[in-house]
Amino acid sequence: MRRAEPPPAAPHMLRVEGLVKTHRVDGGEVRAVRGVDLEVRPGEFVAVTGPSGAGKSTLLHLLGGLERPDQGRIWLDGQRVDQLSEARWAVLRRRGVGIVFQFFNLVSTLTVADNIELPALLAGRSPRQVRAARQELLAELGLTGKEDSTPADLSGGEQQRVALARALVNRPALLLADEPTGSLDSKGTREVLRLLTRCHERGQTILLVTHDAKVASAADRVISLFDGEVVDDITLDAAPYPSRPSRAAADVVKLQG
Numbered sequence: 654m655r656r657a658e659p660p661p662a663a664p665h666m667l668r669v670e671g672l673v674k675t676h677r678v679d680g681g682e683v684r685a686v687r688g689v690d691l692e693v694r695p696g697e698f699v700a701v702t703g704p705s706g707a708g709k710s711t712l713l714h715l716l717g718g719l720e721r722p723d724q725g726r727i728w729l730d731g732q733r734v735d736q737l738s739e740a741r742w743a744v745l746r747r748r749g750v751g752i753v754f755q756f757f758n759l760v761s762t763l764t765v766a767d768n769i770e771l772p773a774l775l776a777g778r779s780p781r782q783v784r785a786a787r788q789e790l791l792a793e794l795g796l797t798g799k800e801d802s803t804p805a806d807l808s809g810g811e812q813q814r815v816a817l818a819r820a821l822v823n824r825p826a827l828l829l830a831d832e833p834t835g836s837l838d839s840k841g842t843r844e845v846l847r848l849l850t851r852c853h854e855r856g857q858t859i860l861l862v863t864h865d866a867k868v869a870s871a872a873d874r875v876i877s878l879f880d881g882e883v884v885d886d887i888t889l890d891a892a893p894y895p896s897r898p899s900r901a902a903a904d905v906v907k908l909q910g
């Protein structure tokens with residue numbers, strides 16, 4: 654008698670099981686992430702919210718390989734990544750995972766243009782292609798004309814948008830962003846939301862931390878963290894993901910292959 658085939662595994666861009674991270678501080682420990690399970694499908698746009706200290710940034714750092722978990726497992730596009738070496742992570746971040754940090758982390762000695770182009774040049778793309786991608790992002794983010802400025806010449810909101818452009822220049826399959834509108838006025842927030850929506854339509858998977866209800870409402874799904882645990886997981890839009898992938902989806906850099 655033939656055994657029934659097991660059902661095919663659901664496709665996940667991101668899968669997390671039993672994630673735990675404790676920060677060691679003078680004279681004690683802070684349990685920042687306390688057993689998080691999470692599955693994000695390709696093309697989903699997920700907002701992570703929660704009060705200050707809930708563990709949002711720590712979770713994002715774990716997902717982007719900037720910190721290692723004490724317990725638990727993480728898969729990106731089917732690949733186990735929680736124990737990858739720093740060198741392998743560097744390749745993944747260059748190729749398929751874009752990250753926007755809370756504190757921007759721009760290279761202060763480089764111009765805006767060079768900051769944005771750097772990951773694309775490191776990924777081996779042609780300088781002409783890279784320049785075109787950079788100019789498109791700068792225009793979308795209302796930063797045309799700032800190419801030759803250095804980060805110190807820019808406002809916090811401008812630096813934040815440059816950091817987003819840098820994270821997106823390689824069209825990563827997965828974007829991880831920590832408060833990408835935290836320093837922006839309403840116009841800047843609208844520009845960033847428009848760009849993120851376009852990324853979503855292109856089929857890129859987005860996971861962003863935000864305190865802003867308007868930003869969260871642009872997502873398909875809102876996950877709430879409290880004291881290092883997922884306490885709520887709400888789907889806002891019942892449409893399948895991505896709701897309508899555009900032809901440009903083929904341009905998105907795949908994590909595998």
Ligand SMILES: Nc1ncnc2c1ncn2[C@@H]1O[C@H](COP(=O)(O)OP(=O)(O)OP(=O)(O)O)[C@@H](O)[C@H]1O
Nearest residue numbers: 676677678683685704705706707708709710711712
């Ligand atoms: N590198 C670190 N060393 C020690 N403790 C840390 C470190 N990073 C975070 N923490 C602590 O871990 C807990 C979770 O912090 P985390 O920054 O992940 O929360 P958050 O939800 O992102 O907060 P916020 O919204 O204020 O950015 C907090 O108590 C914080 O003080």
